[in-house]
């Protein structure tokens with residue numbers, strides 16, 4: 001008995017190792033994004049996110065390269081006391097330190113070429129010196145990036161700092177409640193994405209389930225042919241239809257409207273929705289429906305009372321996939337909504353392009369846009385696990 005257990009445990013070991021390895025492989029960059037999103041702009045621009053987690057960011061790198069001569073606290077060389085704030089203030093950029101390392105002192109090279117820290121390490125060292133000498137009093141973590149992303153502020157410092165100095169950009173009032181509605185910020189985009197996503201998820205679900213019921217339990221001519229055609233539609237690439245449909249929308253006055261995007265997503269979601277739901281509803285026990293019809297149930301009641309409740313697991317997984325697809329979609333939103341009704345993906349794209357290295361905004365807005373999908377996933381995931389017919393068919 002125990003041997004049996006042990007053997008299954010060992011036979012599953014490779015699978016477990018692979019799964020854990022894969023999860024780590026994805027989780028670590030995600031953790032990096034999360035940490036970066038809470039770091040002050042100035043730090044995020046010069047040092048890696050992992051340095052923020054150590055007790056003295058950059059401290060190990062300093063120990064490794066400079067402590068031998070300058071001492072653990074930097075005070076060992078009187079003429080170059082690296083713990084002296086006045087001295088450290090002279091070094092604004094890590095580049096200046098690199099130049100210093102090229103100098104000769106008393107005929108000895110400061111540091112031989114091959115033993116020098118890399119640019120990234122120098123940045124870490126400088127950050128460490130500035131912090132330990134007290135030049136830098138900035139907290140290590142901040143919520144500023146999230147505030148900046150929400151109000152769409154793209155300056156070099158932060159929304160809060162620039163408001164205190166009175167140098168905010170012209171379209172911001174420094175009244176947070178008012179600025180939250182700034183069309184360049186994430187909040188408006190969040191609302192727009194929500195307006196796009198909810199109907200674009202619910203409509204294919206409803207129509208898909210209705211059609212699937214018809215394909216499974218209503219006899220009509222050409223049923224299989226029609227179904228086969230619909231299944232075949234799944235392979236139509238979305239890109240192919242962009243031009244004809246935007247021309248059609250222009251004529252109908254549907255361009256840059258939510259209705260247009262809803263219709264588009266519903267159209268492209270339906271083939272797969274029908275296919276999946278048909279497989280599910282068609283596999284429900286036949287007796288169930290026949291006895292319902294014998295009792296005088298119409299198709300309508302059979303659909304609402306039997307088919308729909310019983311296919312909850314399929315509906316839930318379909319809802320999750322459709323929701324995620326629409327939520328993360330950029331192409332359709334870009335073509336059919338344009339910048340006039342910016343969605344989250346559009347706004348994130350803007351934050352990167354207009355600021356080259358705006359990692360702090362990019363990471364914060366990425367997490368803002370992940371928030372709702374995560375909530376939806378955890379809210380619905382029990383449907384995946386829940387037994388298929390549990391509790392619905394009594395003996």
Ligand code: HEC
Pocket residue numbers: 065066067068069070077079080097100105110111117125
């Ligand atoms: C081999 C010993 C040695 C190592 C290793 C070393 N330094 Fe120095 N450093 C010196 C000496 C010696 C001076 C010159 C002191 C003087 O001015 O007489 C100096 C001076 C400096 C100065 C001041 C230059 C100026 O403007 O006067 C800076 C800044 C500095 N070091 C930074 C660093 C950093 C950062 C590291 C680690 C990457 C480092 N040093 C590693 C020996 C060293």
